[in-house]
Amino acid sequence: MTAPTEETHAPDLLYSQAEDDLRAAVRSLLADRSDAPTMLAHVESDTPYDPQLWKALAADIGAAGLLVPEKLGGQGASHREAAVVLEELGRSVTPAPYLTSAVVATETLLALTAQEGPADGLLGELAAGRGVAVLAVPFAAARPGAAQPVGVMADTLEGTVTGVADAAAADVLLVPTTDGLYAVEAGAEGVTVEPLVPLDLTRPLATVTLHGAAGTRLADGASAVAAVRRGLLAGAGLLASEQLGLAEWCLTETVRYTRERHQFNRPVGSFQALKHRMAQLWLEVVSARAAARNAADALATGSPDTPLAVAVAQAYCSGVAVHAAEECVQLHGGIGMTWEHPAHLYLKRAKADSVAYGTAGQHRETIAGIVELPAP
Amino acid sequence: MTTPDAAGLRRRTQELLAAHPPATTGRTEFLKARFDAGLAWVHYPAGLGGLDAPRSLQPVVDAELAAAGAPDNDPRRIGIGLGMAAPTVLGYGTDEQKQRFLRPLWVGEEVWCQLFSEPGAGSDLAALGTRAVRDGEDWVVDGQKVWTSSAHLARWAILIARTDPDLPKHRGISYFICDMTDPGVEVRPLRQITGEAEFNEVFLTGVRIPDSRRLGPVGEGWKVAQTTLMNERVSIGGARIPREGGMIGPVARTWRERPELRTHDLHQRLLTLWVEAEVARLTGTRLRQQLVAGQPGPEGSGMKLAFARLNQEISGLEVELLGEEGLLYDDWTMRRPELVDFTGRDAGYRYLRSKGNSIEGGTSEVLLNIVAERVLGLPAEPRNDKDVPWKDLAR
Numbered sequence: 001m002t003a004p005t006e007e008t009h010a011p012d013l014l015y016s017q018a019e020d021d022l023r024a025a026v027r028s029l030l031a032d033r034s035d036a037p038t039m040l041a042h043v044e045s046d047t048p049y050d051p052q053l054w055k056a057l058a059a060d061i062g063a064a065g066l067l068v069p070e071k072l073g074g075q076g077a078s079h080r081e082a083a084v085v086l087e088e089l090g091r092s093v094t095p096a097p098y099l100t101s102a103v104v105a106t107e108t109l110l111a112l113t114a115q116e117g118p119a120d121g122l123l124g125e126l127a128a129g130r131g132v133a134v135l136a137v138p139f140a141a142a143r144p145g146a147a148q149p150v151g152v153m154a155d156t157l158e159g160t161v162t163g164v165a166d167a168a169a170a171d172v173l174l175v176p177t178t179d180g181l182y183a184v185e186a187g188a189e190g191v192t193v194e195p196l197v198p199l200d201l202t203r204p205l206a207t208v209t210l211h212g213a214a215g216t217r218l219a220d221g222a223s224a225v226a227a228v229r230r231g232l233l234a235g236a237g238l239l240a241s242e243q244l245g246l247a248e249w250c251l252t253e254t255v256r257y258t259r260e261r262h263q264f265n266r267p268v269g270s271f272q273a274l275k276h277r278m279a280q281l282w283l284e285v286v287s288a289r290a291a292a293r294n295a296a297d298a299l300a301t302g303s304p305d306t307p308l309a310v311a312v313a314q315a316y317c318s319g320v321a322v323h324a325a326e327e328c329v330q331l332h333g334g335i336g337m338t339w340e341h342p343a344h345l346y347l348k349r350a351k352a353d354s355v356a357y358g359t360a361g362q363h364r365e366t367i368a369g370i371v372e373l374p375a376p
Numbered sequence: 377m378t379t380p381d382a383a384g385l386r387r388r389t390q391e392l393l394a395a396h397p398p399a400t401t402g403r404t405e406f407l408k409a410r411f412d413a414g415l416a417w418v419h420y421p422a423g424l425g426g427l428d429a430p431r432s433l434q435p436v437v438d439a440e441l442a443a444a445g446a447p448d449n450d451p452r453r454i455g456i457g458l459g460m461a462a463p464t465v466l467g468y469g470t471d472e473q474k475q476r477f478l479r480p481l482w483v484g485e486e487v488w489c490q491l492f493s494e495p496g497a498g499s500d501l502a503a504l505g506t507r508a509v510r511d512g513e514d515w516v517v518d519g520q521k522v523w524t525s526s527a528h529l530a531r532w533a534i535l536i537a538r539t540d541p542d543l544p545k546h547r548g549i550s551y552f553i554c555d556m557t558d559p560g561v562e563v564r565p566l567r568q569i570t571g572e573a574e575f576n577e578v579f580l581t582g583v584r585i586p587d588s589r590r591l592g593p594v595g596e597g598w599k600v601a602q603t604t605l606m607n608e609r610v611s612i613g614g615a616r617i618p619r620e621g622g623m624i625g626p627v628a629r630t631w632r633e634r635p636e637l638r639t640h641d642l643h644q645r646l647l648t649l650w651v652e653a654e655v656a657r658l659t660g661t662r663l664r665q666q667l668v669a670g671q672p673g674p675e676g677s678g679m680k681l682a683f684a685r686l687n688q689e690i691s692g693l694e695v696e697l698l699g700e701e702g703l704l705y706d707d708w709t710m711r712r713p714e715l716v717d718f719t720g721r722d723a724g725y726r727y728l729r730s731k732g733n734s735i736e737g738g739t740s741e742v743l744l745n746i747v748a749e750r751v752l753g754l755p756a757e758p759r760n761d762k763d764v765p766w767k768d769l770a771r
Contacts, residue, residue, distance in 0.1 A: 259754060282748075294658050312654050316652070316655045367651065
């Protein structure tokens with residue numbers, strides 16, 4: 001019997017050469033197609049996504065299929081590589097359904113491949129970048145079954161799911177129901193995707209309503225719950241890498257700005273009151289990198305430590321991203337408060353991410369259970 | 377001679393063990409033989425306890441020796457010698473100095489201490505006022521040093537002193553090896569808030585140091601001292617720890633064993649600190665992986681900052697968790713411990729001792745400046761002391 005606190009795997013927390021190469025390709029694409037003025041021009045539409053960018057990322061670079069085995073049409077890579085893609089997407093707060101489709105929906109479907117059923121074909125479509133699937137659960141959900149309002153009557157689906165991220169970009173909705181997991185075409189009769197006004201304009205939310213909608217049953221009740229749990233665990237774990245990338249951008253940009261901005265005949269970045277805050281933030285970013293890499297490596301290697309590694313990464317990185325974005329706004333002074341400067345996009349993404357797939361507090365509760373530090 | 381690989385080191389270690397079986401060899405004798413075999417610190421040069429091998433291969437030797445039950449050199453007892461004096465002697469010493477000092481240092485026959493800080497020169501170490509005046513073949517040293525761990529045990533000290541007060545402060549300093557048995561050296565214990573005296577004040581009165589014990593050129597002591605200080609921060613912040621291996625361990629155990637102490641407020645704070653301690657541990661793991669892979673990052677400068685704050689917050693929480701027992705202290709008796717044990721003794725001691733973690737080896741405030749300026753490239757504060765002769769500075 002292993003003690004609850006014993007580390008069961010030796011994580012590799014560095015980046016491989018292949019991961020560095022992938023990062024360079026993604027960063028170059030995003031620098032070309034997802035600069036701040038372009039994003040600001042599109043974020044107030046219901047679909048801020050850029051289909052050309054998605055095709056380049058998902059299909060040409062092959063990022064959508066990183067988690068999918070080669071025999072199912074994917075790249076046969078792992079969560080470590082997907083985490084690097086998410087770092088870059090976080091660095092640019094690009095609106096793209098990567099986390100929701102290429103990670104959460106894909107991982108949910110990967111849990112069902114043993115059945116050799118319809119999930120396999122869907123995975124092939126996702127991996128090739130030919131389709132986008134989204135798991136129809138609230139973006140704030142930390143675990144499956146928190147709310148499962150969709151029922152099945154006479155083989156059609158009835159119910160409403162609120163706060164679904166990237167539903168507007170989805171070709172297929174993966175819907176957990178009282179009767180297992182269903183795949184539903186987003187454009188099918190009886191399916192309504194109603195956009196909400198999101199805090200984070202770079203990741204649209206929608207209410208999904210199913211009224212007499214037909215779907216394909218992918219899994220029964222028990223395996224559906226397990227699959228959704230696996231999807232959400234991967235989502236939470238890799239969200240930490242998005243938060244890391246976001247925090248890095250905020251720190252880099254704040255350092256750059258405070259070196260150039262002069263007040264009192266000095267660069268404002270020379271004042272200790274400011275530079276200590278940025279040094280503290282650097283330390284948080286360095287720490288977030290270790291936590292995020294640990295979670296990605298645990299997911300990639302199937303470590304028994306994965307639930308703990310993911311909960312630690314989320315409990316830590318959520319706060320770092322929010323802190324970095326808040327410091328970014330404050331240390332930019334007045335310009336940080338304007339719509340034209342992109343800092344607000346990062347603040348909104350960071351704050352929304354801190355609720356996504358469970359708050360830091362919810363993840364700490366999970367940790368309390370795993371390492372046996374129970375509440376009073 | 378070619379640089380040995382892991383297999384070569386393993387073979388050499390087995391040869392050492394065969395020639396000097398630990399079971400029948402005295403401890404010091406074994407350690408001397410290990411040094412002479414180049415297996416003390418394999419990345420050091422041949423003839424000085426090493427084999428010019430990659431530093432990352434040291435664990436190969438250590439594992440073989442540990443498996444054979446061989447004695448080690450008790451690195452905690454001689455930490456200042458190993459971590460600070462040795463790299464500086466290696467980097468700046470003459471051949472005679474390296475031959476004379478490194479072997480007894482590593483074997484532990486000679487303990488070292490560090491005579492750097494002064495009452496008037498703490499964070500601003502370069503302002504130090506201890507004078508070294510040339511007299512024939514000697515230097516005559518007068519001044520006062522402080523915060524000197526192990527001074528009462530030490531045979532030698534690394535010392536920085538002012539050799540030219542007419543130059544700006546960074547340029548008039550030289551670096552010496554001081555004989556702690558010289559009659560002009562007086563060591564007095566300095567009692568701390570914990571009740572004990574880990575540290576000392578050291579008074580230097582007419583101490584004669586031969587010029588042959590100067591390290592590096594006259595006037596370049598500040599540059600030489602940078603080698604020492606960089607190694608100090610790595611050695612304070614870089615140690616490997618298992619999960620719950622640091623200060624969080626005792627608190628977590630108390631929490632599990634004593635449900636009657638639990639409150640909701642303490643639970644939230646404990647979990648937050650548990651996460652931060654785990655992340656700090658992972659950050660240290662990543663730093664070591666970078667070092668082994670030959671990609672050292674600047675993360676090391678951050679580790680000491682992180683552990684100082686965590687140790688203080690965790691031990692503070694522990695005193696509260698213990699409630700009525702937290703009102704007690706194990707022992708205020710004045711002692712001069714040979715080893716510093718940050719996690720030793722009771723919660724009250726840990727709380728008080730950890731206050732030093734953000735002061736010793738560079739205050740957290742100075743370290744934040746270093747990170748901001750050297751890692752992030754932020755501009756320095758404007759300064760008015762850099763080009764002024766030391767003797768004209770305010771003090």
